Amino acid sequence: HAKSSGKNQFHYFSEELQQAAERRISVESEIRQALTNREFIPYFQPQIDTETKKIIGAEALVRWQHSEQGLIGPGEFLDIAEETGQIKEIDQQILEKAIAQRAEWAQSEGIKSDFRIAINISARHLRDESFTARVKSLISKYQLDPSVIELEIVESELVNDFEMAVKVIDELNELGVILAIDDFGTGYSSLSYLKHLKVHTLKVDRSFIIDVATSNIDCNLFKGLINLGQSMKLQIVVEGVENIEQFEKCELYHAEIVQGFYFSKPLDAKAFREFYRSY
Ligand code: C2E
Ligand code: MG
Ligand code: MG
Ligand code: MG
Numbered sequence: 001h002a003k004s005s006g007k008n009q010f011h012y013f014s015e016e017l018q019q020a021a022e023r024r025i026s027v028e029s030e031i032r033q034a035l036t037n038r039e040f041i042p043y044f045q046p047q048i049d050t051e052t053k054k055i056i057g058a059e060a061l062v063r064w065q066h067s068e069q070g071l072i073g074p075g076e077f078l079d080i081a082e083e084t085g086q087i088k089e090i091d092q093q094i095l096e097k098a099i100a101q102r103a104e105w106a107q108s109e110g111i112k113s114d115f116r117i118a119i120n121i122s123a124r125h126l127r128d129e130s131f132t133a134r135v136k137s138l139i140s141k142y143q144l145d146p147s148v149i150e151l152e153i154v155e156s157e158l159v160n161d162f163e164m165a166v167k168v169i170d171e172l173n174e175l176g177v178i179l180a181i182d183d184f185g186t187g188y189s190s191l192s193y194l195k196h197l198k199v200h201t202l203k204v205d206r207s208f209i210i211d212v213a214t215s216n217i218d219c220n221l222f223k224g225l226i227n228l229g230q231s232m233k234l235q236i237v238v239e240g241v242e243n244i245e246q247f248e249k250c251e252l253y254h255a256e257i258v259q260g261f262y263f264s265k266p267l268d269a270k271a272f273r274e275f276y277r278s279y
Contacts, residue, residue, distance in 0.1 A: 027080045031090070039065045040090050042098045043266035046275065047118070047237065047259045050251050055279055057116030059152070059259060060098035061266045062090060087122045095119055096138055099149065101269050103142035110277060118150040118180065123157030126165040136175055146176030150201065153179070155187030158197075166196055173198045180237070185225050194232060202229040204255070206240025213245035226253045 034040060042060035049056045064072035081087040098119050105111040125131040139146050151172065158165055158181075169179055180201035181194075185208055204225050211218040229236045238250050241260030250258050264275055 024080055024083065027077055028084050028086070031077060031081055031084070031086050034064060034066070035086065035089050035093070037067075038093060039067070040093050040097075041065050041268075042094050042101065042119075043268055044101075044117075044272040045259055045266040046264050046272070046279070047116070047257050048263055050254070050256055050258055055276055056114075056257060057118060057148075057150070058272060059118040059120075059266075060094060060101075061120070062094050063266075082122060082124075085124065088124055088128070091119075091121050091125065092134070095121070095135070099138050099142050099144060102148065103144055105273070106144070108273075113145075114148065116148050116150055116178070118152055120152045120154075120182065123153055123160065123165065126153065126158075126168040127161050128168075131168060132171040132175055135172065135177060139175075139177075147178060150178040150180050152182040152203065154182045155184055158187065158193065162193065162196075169197055169199070184229075191228070199234065201235040201237055203237045203239055204229075206260075209238055209240050209246050209249070209260075212249045213243075219249065222249065223253050226255050230254070 040062055043063050044058040044060055046055045047057045047059060048054065062074050062078075064077060066072050078087065081090055098117055102115070102117045105115065106113070135149075135151075139149065153165075172179060178201065179197075179199040180203055181197075181199050182203045183205040184202045186205045202225075204222070208218070208222045208225060212222050213219075226236050226238075235257065236255045237257040237259060238255045239259045241247050241250060241258045241262045243262055246260075247258060247262055267275055
């Protein structure tokens with residue numbers, strides 16, 4: 001529609017910009033309010049060991065528990081929060097709530113001592129001198145073993161200030177937390193960055209699993225990504241597993257960990273505990 005000519009085009013374009021600007025301002029102030037009210041909460045999606053079929057941990061995924069609109073997913077607000085920088089505070093609240101939940105589960109019998117909690121963080125934190133110290137203080141506040149905490153960083157976000165990212169990732173490794181590259185395979189044109197980053201886990205992006213059961217090309221690409229990670233001694237997590245055919249491909253190529261709607265959607269803490277108990 002932006003192709004229509006002359007004045008119209010300009011009019012249309014500016015109207016769109018205007019709407020985007022208005023959305024940004026209103027969402028930004030709603031997020032500010034929600035941060036004050038602590039309305040951001042983690043949901044948990046189980047991660048399953050392909051071999052033993054046991055739950056080895058969970059990924060924490062932010063949800064906005066809005067007082068009027070109910071539960072809102074990150075697709076509705078994360079882009080704005082990234083733009084405004086509010087993502088750092090959202091992540092900080094999710095980090096604390098997820099760690100607190102992990103510590104609470106540690107008290108209840110049944111949850112294994114090496115149960116891992118994976119938490120998404122914006123790459124903005126990798127440009128922040130004090131991030132490692134904040135993670136460290138949360139871990140000691142809740143008396144957790146740092147190795148049960150995994151931090152996921154989206155591959156495509158690593159491009160900005162790569163040197164600084166390497167430095168903070170080194171510090172986090174020193175602290176003993178585990179690092180993961182999220183949405184692997186969608187970010188970089190060159191893979192040489194991998195040898196400079198001390199990461200433990202590669203999360204193969206969901207787009208690579210969608211057609212593995214029906215397309216040979218997709219299947220080979222999927223297998224190639226897993227082999228690449230394994231040759232670098234990285235743990236492979238496949239996300240977005242929705243059916244048995246996809247799961248069988250993960251087994252066939254020895255992806256160690258799987259996650260997806262085939263096993264469970266992300267659940268609130270209480271529902272997750274129930275799922276874990278009855279699994
Ligand atoms: P992600 O970390 O790659 O998480 C996977 C997304 O795929 C999640 O969406 C999850 O609900 C969804 N998913 C899981 N299994 C399946 C499946 O079998 N099929 C399909 N179609 N989808 C599946 P969600 O929760 O909407 O999160 C979207 C993205 O938002 C995440 O992608 C992550 O990059 C970001 N995000 C989530 N929570 C946080 C957070 O606390 N902080 C930051 N910085 N980013 C977050
Ligand atoms: Mg993730
Ligand atoms: Mg992902
Ligand atoms: Mg993603």
